[in-house]
Amino acid sequence: MTPTLNPMRRHREHCRHVREQLSDYLDGDLDAAQADAVTRHTRFCPSCRRMLTNLARTVSGLRALGALDAATGTSRAHD
Numbered sequence: 001m002t003p004t005l006n007p008m009r010r011h012r013e014h015c016r017h018v019r020e021q022l023s024d025y026l027d028g029d030l031d032a033a034q035a036d037a038v039t040r041h042t043r044f045c046p047s048c049r050r051m052l053t054n055l056a057r058t059v060s061g062l063r064a065l066g067a068l069d070a071a072t073g074t075s076r077a078h079d
């Protein structure tokens with residue numbers, strides 16, 4: 001007999017919810033309670049934490065590229 005209460009299932013649903021909010025989280029568009037929920041979730045969830053890290057790297061990379069383009073007046077990334 002399997003238990004009906006399944007913490008992993010609840011966890012996965014929470015992951016999905018958190019991942020939908022990651023880009024807003026990085027942009028600072030979440031309210032304090034939402035941002036706090038994302039922070040707490042990524043603290044104990046390695047897979048969401050990895051997604052957040054990757055996304056943060058992508059976002060900061062894009063911002064760095066944008067700043068570089070603005071500074072050099074070119075839209076080409078250097079090789």
Ligand SMILES: [Zn+2]
Pocket residue numbers: 011014015016018041045047048049
């Ligand atoms: Zn998660």
